[in-house]
Amino acid sequence: MQQTPYNLHDYVLGELDASQQAEVEAYLADSAEARDEVERLRLTLTALEGLPAEEPPRRIAFVSDKIFEPTGWARLRSWLTGGAPGMAFGAAACLAVLFGGIALTEPRLASNSDGWELAFGAEPAAAPTVQEPVAQPTGLDEAAVAAIVAEAVAAERTRNDEALAALVAGQSRETVAEFRRALAEHESDAEMGFLLVQKRLDEWQKGFFQTAEVR
Amino acid sequence: MIFREVEDRDLILKAQRGDVDAYNVLVSRWDKRVFAYLVRSVGDREDALDLAQDTFLKAYRGLDKLADVERFPQWLFRIAHNEAISMHRRSRPVGGEDELEVAASRSPELRTRAAAETTVMVEQALKNLPDDQREAVELKVYQGFKFHEIAEITEAPLSTVKSRVYAGMDALKTALAPAAREV
Numbered sequence: 001m002q003q004t005p006y007n008l009h010d011y012v013l014g015e016l017d018a019s020q021q022a023e024v025e026a027y028l029a030d031s032a033e034a035r036d037e038v039e040r041l042r043l044t045l046t047a048l049e050g051l052p053a054e055e056p057p058r059r060i061a062f063v064s065d066k067i068f069e070p071t072g073w074a075r076l077r078s079w080l081t082g083g084a085p086g087m088a089f090g091a092a093a094c095l096a097v098l099f100g101g102i103a104l105t106e107p108r109l110a111s112n113s114d115g116w117e118l119a120f121g122a123e124p125a126a127a128p129t130v131q132e133p134v135a136q137p138t139g140l141d142e143a144a145v146a147a148i149v150a151e152a153v154a155a156e157r158t159r160n161d162e163a164l165a166a167l168v169a170g171q172s173r174e175t176v177a178e179f180r181r182a183l184a185e186h187e188s189d190a191e192m193g194f195l196l197v198q199k200r201l202d203e204w205q206k207g208f209f210q211t212a213e214v215r
Numbered sequence: 216m217i218f219r220e221v222e223d224r225d226l227i228l229k230a231q232r233g234d235v236d237a238y239n240v241l242v243s244r245w246d247k248r249v250f251a252y253l254v255r256s257v258g259d260r261e262d263a264l265d266l267a268q269d270t271f272l273k274a275y276r277g278l279d280k281l282a283d284v285e286r287f288p289q290w291l292f293r294i295a296h297n298e299a300i301s302m303h304r305r306s307r308p309v310g311g312e313d314e315l316e317v318a319a320s321r322s323p324e325l326r327t328r329a330a331a332e333t334t335v336m337v338e339q340a341l342k343n344l345p346d347d348q349r350e351a352v353e354l355k356v357y358q359g360f361k362f363h364e365i366a367e368i369t370e371a372p373l374s375t376v377k378s379r380v381y382a383g384m385d386a387l388k389t390a391l392a393p394a395a396r397e398v
Contacts, residue, residue, distance in 0.1 A: 009381045013355060015362060044388040048356050051337050054251040056264060060242050060271055062235050 008034060012041040227284040230275070238278075242271050245288075248358060249295050255341060255353045256299040266302060270295040292358065292368045296350070340390035347371075348383035355380050 004027040010016050011024045028035050223244065229237035249270055253263035273294050281290055341349055347369075354365045362380070366373045 007377075007381065009384055010377075013380070013384075040388050040392075041384060044384060044391050045356065047333070047337055047391045048341075048352070048387065051334060051357075053247065054254045054260070054263075056246055056250040056267065057260065058264065060246045060268055062239050062242065062271075062275065 004034075008037055009041065012038060012045060223287060224284045227278070227281070227287055231278050231281070238275055245291060246271070249291065252292065252353055252358060253295055253299055255357075256296075256346075256350055257302060258342065262302065266295065266298045270298050273298070286367075289360070289364045289367045292354065292360070293370070296368050299350075337391060340387050343390065344383050344386055348379045348386070351376055351379035352383040352387070 004024055006016055006020055006024050008024070011021060016024065028038060221240070223241065226237045226241045230241060246267060250263055250267045253266045253270070254260055257263055257266065270291070274291055277294070281287060341352070344352065350369065351365060354360045354368060355362070360368065362376050363373055365371075365380075366376045369376065371379075
């Protein structure tokens, strides 16, 4: 039946570009049979498109574990792949992984009254508030792991604070030194300018009096 | 005030850096489509929801492997496709429920019995298609993918995808002829 190089399904389903569509339309102008076929396909498509959209019964949403905010899994990955910004967290996360097992940092879905959420850590025992997940790695002492992780995180935070303070102090020293250098240059320039003006004034004064004496 | 909508690619790049909020926005943009695709793939809403959750979780875990963010839709649906085919399909009881009531209660748009009947007819026609044809039609008609993108999602040759869509559309055309005339 079809005498065009293009399939009529492709035409109806929008798979052809403008020039190909034009070719098919020229063919349709001459073929009642092809027009009927296109009409049937279009009606079928319209019937299909009339089907109501399926709505998910619950929203799917994700959160990260507060313990690891604002960094988390990506920072660990970033650190492991050489990203400097995540280095401090990466060390803490590595300790967590070392002592607590990989399950502690695995993202997961958890359900609550609002739907499903993603968290990092082992699955809580029952009906957790996902914002405060309780890690329960299998085969490990939960309290011991939590203490080790908390200690590692606290140590890293202290190191971060010290590093930041050192950085700020270093930058402050550099800034003050730079300011002093600039001030000295400015003073020097100002002094030179003053001397120049003074010299010009002296010259003008000298010329003025000489002129007055001649008169 | 002029709002500039954040593009999916920006959200993906942020999510790749671990920004869960950005990922949530991304999920909210895609969950309906993925869910709808999975409902028709597995034929059960609860299963589809489970699979949708698994899909987004796997997508999150694998997001750093997505090199070309422009291909996110195909990549996401490929995960959903793999989830669907890896699941053991449940056999649904036939005639156990009044499908008209189910269809009408599911959508407030279906206020008339005629609309509900048409919906049931279309759904039944889709269900009667072989799985591969139904999936190809779903990805084409409801998700708007091009043939080559469907080939990528389903890991099937382009010619196979075309054959599936053509055969599916022809079967639907025959099955829906009475309903199509009323549309």
